[in-house]
Amino acid sequence: MAGNHFLQLGKRRRVVARPHLPKRRFGRVVAVGALIFLGAMALVGPTGLRAWSESATVLEKRNAELAQLRAERERIANRVELLDPNNADPDLVGELLRSNLNVAHPDEVVVSRDD
Numbered sequence: 001m002a003g004n005h006f007l008q009l010g011k012r013r014r015v016v017a018r019p020h021l022p023k024r025r026f027g028r029v030v031a032v033g034a035l036i037f038l039g040a041m042a043l044v045g046p047t048g049l050r051a052w053s054e055s056a057t058v059l060e061k062r063n064a065e066l067a068q069l070r071a072e073r074e075r076i077a078n079r080v081e082l083l084d085p086n087n088a089d090p091d092l093v094g095e096l097l098r099s100n101l102n103v104a105h106p107d108e109v110v111v112s113r114d115d
Contacts, residue, residue: 042048082089083096097103104110 044050079092082092
Protein backbone atom coordinates (compact mmCIF):
# COMPACT_ATOMS: atom_id res chain seq x y z
CA MET A 1 0.00 0.00 0.00
CA ALA A 2 2.93 2.34 0.55
CA GLY A 3 3.69 2.53 -3.16
CA ASN A 4 0.09 3.29 -4.25
CA HIS A 5 0.38 7.04 -3.98
CA PHE A 6 2.85 7.05 -6.91
CA LEU A 7 0.42 5.26 -9.18
CA GLN A 8 -2.36 7.78 -9.09
CA LEU A 9 -3.77 7.53 -12.58
CA GLY A 10 -6.11 10.16 -13.81
CA LYS A 11 -5.07 12.72 -11.27
CA ARG A 12 -2.66 15.43 -12.18
CA ARG A 13 0.31 16.02 -10.05
CA ARG A 14 0.66 19.49 -8.81
CA VAL A 15 4.18 20.94 -8.90
CA VAL A 16 4.86 23.07 -5.92
CA ALA A 17 7.43 25.85 -6.39
CA ARG A 18 10.26 25.71 -3.96
CA PRO A 19 10.71 29.00 -2.13
CA HIS A 20 14.49 28.56 -1.70
CA LEU A 21 15.17 28.25 -5.46
CA PRO A 22 15.34 32.02 -6.19
CA LYS A 23 17.83 32.44 -3.35
CA ARG A 24 20.05 29.80 -4.91
CA ARG A 25 19.86 31.51 -8.28
CA PHE A 26 20.66 34.86 -6.72
CA GLY A 27 23.68 33.35 -4.96
CA ARG A 28 24.88 31.79 -8.20
CA VAL A 29 24.43 35.04 -10.10
CA VAL A 30 26.40 36.90 -7.44
CA ALA A 31 29.15 34.26 -7.52
CA VAL A 32 29.42 34.37 -11.33
CA GLY A 33 29.43 38.17 -11.24
CA ALA A 34 32.21 38.15 -8.66
CA LEU A 35 34.26 35.74 -10.79
CA ILE A 36 33.80 37.91 -13.86
CA PHE A 37 34.83 40.99 -11.89
CA LEU A 38 37.93 39.28 -10.47
CA GLY A 39 38.89 38.04 -13.92
CA ALA A 40 38.56 41.53 -15.39
CA MET A 41 40.62 43.01 -12.57
CA ALA A 42 43.29 40.37 -13.12
CA LEU A 43 43.63 41.56 -16.70
CA VAL A 44 43.19 45.33 -16.57
CA GLY A 45 43.23 46.26 -12.88
CA PRO A 46 45.91 48.30 -11.13
CA THR A 47 47.93 45.14 -10.44
CA GLY A 48 46.74 43.15 -13.45
CA LEU A 49 48.61 41.82 -16.45
CA ARG A 50 48.49 45.09 -18.37
CA ALA A 51 49.83 47.08 -15.44
CA TRP A 52 52.49 44.42 -14.86
CA SER A 53 53.81 44.75 -18.42
CA GLU A 54 53.80 48.55 -18.13
CA SER A 55 55.69 48.27 -14.84
CA ALA A 56 58.26 46.00 -16.48
CA THR A 57 58.82 48.60 -19.22
CA VAL A 58 59.21 51.40 -16.67
CA LEU A 59 61.61 49.22 -14.66
CA GLU A 60 63.84 48.71 -17.71
CA LYS A 61 63.93 52.47 -18.36
CA ARG A 62 64.74 53.21 -14.74
CA ASN A 63 67.53 50.60 -14.70
CA ALA A 64 69.08 52.21 -17.79
CA GLU A 65 68.81 55.65 -16.16
CA LEU A 66 70.33 54.28 -12.95
CA ALA A 67 73.31 52.84 -14.86
CA GLN A 68 73.85 56.20 -16.55
CA LEU A 69 73.68 58.05 -13.22
CA ARG A 70 76.13 55.62 -11.62
CA ALA A 71 78.61 56.20 -14.46
CA GLU A 72 78.22 59.97 -14.02
CA ARG A 73 78.74 59.60 -10.27
CA GLU A 74 81.94 57.62 -10.81
CA ARG A 75 83.22 60.27 -13.22
CA ILE A 76 82.51 63.05 -10.72
CA ALA A 77 84.07 61.06 -7.85
CA ASN A 78 87.22 60.61 -9.96
CA ARG A 79 87.39 64.35 -10.64
CA VAL A 80 86.93 65.15 -6.95
CA GLU A 81 89.73 62.75 -6.10
CA LEU A 82 92.01 64.42 -8.66
CA LEU A 83 91.21 67.85 -7.18
CA ASP A 84 92.17 66.89 -3.64
CA PRO A 85 93.81 70.02 -2.12
CA ASN A 86 96.64 67.98 -0.59
CA ASN A 87 97.53 66.17 -3.81
CA ALA A 88 95.93 67.87 -6.84
CA ASP A 89 96.63 66.66 -10.37
CA PRO A 90 98.56 69.48 -12.10
CA ASP A 91 97.13 68.73 -15.54
CA LEU A 92 93.55 68.96 -14.30
CA VAL A 93 94.28 72.14 -12.33
CA GLY A 94 95.79 73.75 -15.44
CA GLU A 95 92.84 72.65 -17.56
CA LEU A 96 90.35 74.12 -15.10
CA LEU A 97 92.28 77.39 -14.84
CA ARG A 98 92.35 77.78 -18.60
CA SER A 99 88.68 76.91 -19.11
CA ASN A 100 87.13 78.71 -16.13
CA LEU A 101 89.36 81.79 -15.76
CA ASN A 102 90.38 82.10 -19.41
CA VAL A 103 94.09 82.42 -18.58
CA ALA A 104 97.20 81.12 -20.31
CA HIS A 105 100.84 80.71 -19.39
CA PRO A 106 103.08 83.47 -20.84
CA ASP A 107 104.96 81.11 -23.14
CA GLU A 108 101.80 79.36 -24.49
CA VAL A 109 100.32 80.09 -27.88
CA VAL A 110 96.53 80.10 -28.14
CA VAL A 111 95.17 78.50 -31.30
CA SER A 112 91.45 78.92 -31.83
CA ARG A 113 89.52 76.36 -33.75
CA ASP A 114 86.20 76.76 -35.43
CA ASP A 115 83.60 74.26 -34.27
